[in-house]
Amino acid sequence: MTTTVAPFSYAAAAWNIPDRIRAAHVRSWDRLATAGEWWTGAERISIAAESRRVSALVDGLPDPGSGPVELAEAVVYAVHKLIGDLPNVTREWYEETINAEGMSDAHYIELLGVLVHVWSVDELHRALGLELEPLPDPIPGEPTRHRPEGLADHGSWPPTLAAEDVAESESDIYGGRPRAANVLAAMSLHPDSVRWLNDLFEAHYLSWDDMADMDTKVRALSRPQLELMASRVSALNECFY
């Protein structure tokens, strides 16, 4: 089921959802529906729909159905792997995926960006027992196929942008900081995914500046409580990073 509006009104929510979270979720749906650099809006929504199918499969729930367009087999497999089989994601699998027909490293990073951000919004809803927001209708438009200048091998599988190599048009992605954490730079092949990450990171957790300041108290939970939970979620996913 799709809708032309994505209000995230939370009118029926038992909990008071802060405006910062609601606003970031609305922006997420706007981003989702719009054509990116490598995928159309319809394809992006189909990637999101496939992530919901994986979650339903894992949780033993009815199949919520596919998105507006059919996705290539490699794309569907990538969604299932990244959501449902994360510990077994390997460099060999990554190389196979980006070399599949219709894929590239840039397609992969945008796919990953769409996938993890929509899934993250859904995870917050599931954690709070809220209904999932219907996926938006796609906004017509063609991918721009913009690939940033200055990409290089910095140790991650995809090429990434070092802070000193970011072009003027992408100068916002690291917030002007002289260094970017590797997990942030990992998405820099698709700068809009970094912007999306920054937006939801601050809404769900902390801003990058607040994260760096251990004495800042901006959430109801204490900083050690936040970090303890973060560590447990990482451990449950067997994430070494």
Place this chain on the structure above:
Amino acid sequence: MLRESSDRSDTIASLNIHGAVNPDSDSGVPYGSLLTAFAEAAVRQTDSLPGLRERIVAELGVQQLVDAAGIVANFQRMVRIADGCGIPLDDFTLEASEGWREELGLHAFASAANTA
């Protein structure tokens, strides 16, 4: 960051880092067992999740519950970016965690082979 924030906290007498990965270990963080139980229930979508939500609201508050859900959502995303891109450890992470990565068994995680 857990260790650094705990060192600066006046509510934690002694952090037990094992509490971050082992559900049977008390971390020493106030309400840590409740919060990590919620994290696990949310990640695994277990039947205990509704009851844990109610306990967090009763013992900590509604906004603490929303914060807790936000942390789960955020790090469910971040681990997939990290492991989906095979990122290397940041220098500051490597330095800060050198002493206890082996101790906690993190090198046994499958993704350790990808995150050099």
